[in-house]
Amino acid sequence: MVNLMLQKALRGVKATYNEYPRAFWYLMGTSFVDALGGALLFPFFALYVTRAFGIGLSEVGLIFASLTITGIIGSTIGGGLTDRFGRKSMVIFGLVASALSVLMLGFVKQLGVFVPLVMLAGLTGNIGAPARGAMVADILPEEKRAGGFGLHRVINNLAFVIGPVLGGLLATHSYLYLFILDTLLSLITALVFYILLPETKPQHVEGEPEETMTETFKGYGHVLTDRFFMFFLIATMLMVLVISQFQGPLAVFLRDVHGLPEQSFGWILSLNAAMVVLFQFAITRRVEAYPPFIILSLGTLFLVVGFGMYGFVSTYMLFMVAMAVVTIGEMLTVPVGQAIAAxxxxxxxxxxxxxxxxxxxxxxxxxxxxxxxxxxxxxxxxWMWHISALVGIIAALFYLAMHFKQQQEIEIKPIPEPSG
Known part of the structure; x- marks a missing residue:
């Protein structure tokens, strides 16, 4: 019986592997190595900052805000340069530059120096992000993108099965180990990416004028005039506002309110990652044929229930149950949202x-x-969890409204079932 189950599982893995081109799997492999470094460090970043510099979570929030502002700048630059110069060079540059930035963060002891370095890390860490998403869309045909983004989540979360537990163990000795290991893994990823990955930017059509650098960045104005896409982004931002409680605020809340140590929180994150690894691809396959905005609305409601539970429960087992509900919401929303954006x-x-x-x-x-x-x-x-639940309900209603809007005015077909 066990052998039959193993043979069936292996056949399924082989069939899935054969469905996607080799370049896609190279991209997934490099994503895993890089994600492992992030999974070691960033779940514990808020804990490190509060402990190393003796500041409150609201001050940490301002540091994260600066990280986001420079991340937006980096992503804006990277998105334009990705369309102009190609995907591969932008990913490699981002990996090397962010690795060096993160390494410096681990050695800084003054908050006045730490914050500018965080901003630099935000800039360099996000400059290659648009190129990664574009590569998945370039490599895969439309009918396979939702599954491809789902597999991307599986690969990244496989890193989170290992990363938080190992990170929690290393953090009990020294947080510096986390910064060093994250840096090494990013540099390894850059090297492998350079050797194995092809450039996927579509070839320029002969006879058509090429965009100037100014025209490339002016192209962002066209995105802003795409009303349906912008409404989709607003709904997504509300949904992500709920998901954003996942790591920093949740870790500090469980530590300060319920006395949960870092290693125990690492196991909660690992539950999330393990569920994604085991169930993400199967769930994505099941929902591919359904209207995507209905799936986004349903997934957001799972987030509402899961995060809302943290405002009421007080035992470790129920913390785990709440995370399981949150994870179901993530598995429904994240890959489908990425496929819609592509x-x-x-x-x-x-x-x-x-x-x-x-x-x-x-x-x-x-x-x-x-x-x-x-x-x-x-x-x-x-109250943080009660408010998060309310925001999630609003996001779910926005997605539902978009479903009816597209049925009336926008010709967007539901994500088709994959062949075979």
Missing amino acids: RLSPEHMRGRYMAFFGFAWMVPGAVGMYLSGLIMDHYDPR
Whole structure:
């Protein structure tokens, strides 16, 4: 029986592997190595800053805000340069530059120096992000993008199965180990990316004039005039405002209110990652044939329930249950949202559209951290979860409204079932 199950699982893995081109798997492999470094460090970043510099969560929120502001600048620059010069060079530059920035953060002991370096890390860490999203869309045909983005999540979260537990163990000895290991993994990723990954930027059509640098960045104005896409970004920002409570605020809340140590929180994050690894691809396959905005609305409601639970429960087992509910919401919303963003982006502007989609994740991350810090520092911390639930309900209603809007005016077909 066990052998039959293993053989069936192996056949499924082989079939999935054969569905996607080799370049896609190279991209997934490099993403795993890089994500492992982030999974070691960033779940514990808020804990490190509060402990190393003796500041409150609202001050940490301001630091994250500065990280986001420079991240937006980096993503804006990267999106334009991705469409002009190509995907591969931007990813490699971002990996090397961010690795050096993160390494310097681990050695700084003065807050006045730490904050500018955080801003530099935000700039360099996001300059290659639009190129990564564009590469997935370039490599895969439209009908496979939702599954491809789902697999991307599986690969990244596989790193989070290992990263938080290892990071929690290393953090008990020295946080510096986290910064050094993250740097080494980013540099390794850059080297492998250079050797294995091809350039995927669509070839310039002969006879058509090439954009100047000025025209490339002016192209962001076209994105702003795409009303349906901008409304989609607003709904996504509200949803991400809820998800942004996941790491920084949740870690500090569980530590300060319930006395949960870092290693125990690492296991909660690992539960999230393990569920994604085991179930993400299967869930994405199941929902591909359904209207995407309905799936986004349903997934956001799961986030509402999961995060809302943290305002009421007080045992470790129920913390785990709440995270399981949150994870179901993530598995429904994240890959489908990425596939919609890729579908709505014209091929020649894909880097710039994906940059804007990245903004919808970065901005709420900073704002959410700061607002959560104000609540935790000055009011009952449990109100943070009640407010998050309310914001999530509004986001779900926005997605539902978009479903009816597209049915009436916008011709966007539901994500088709994959062949085979």
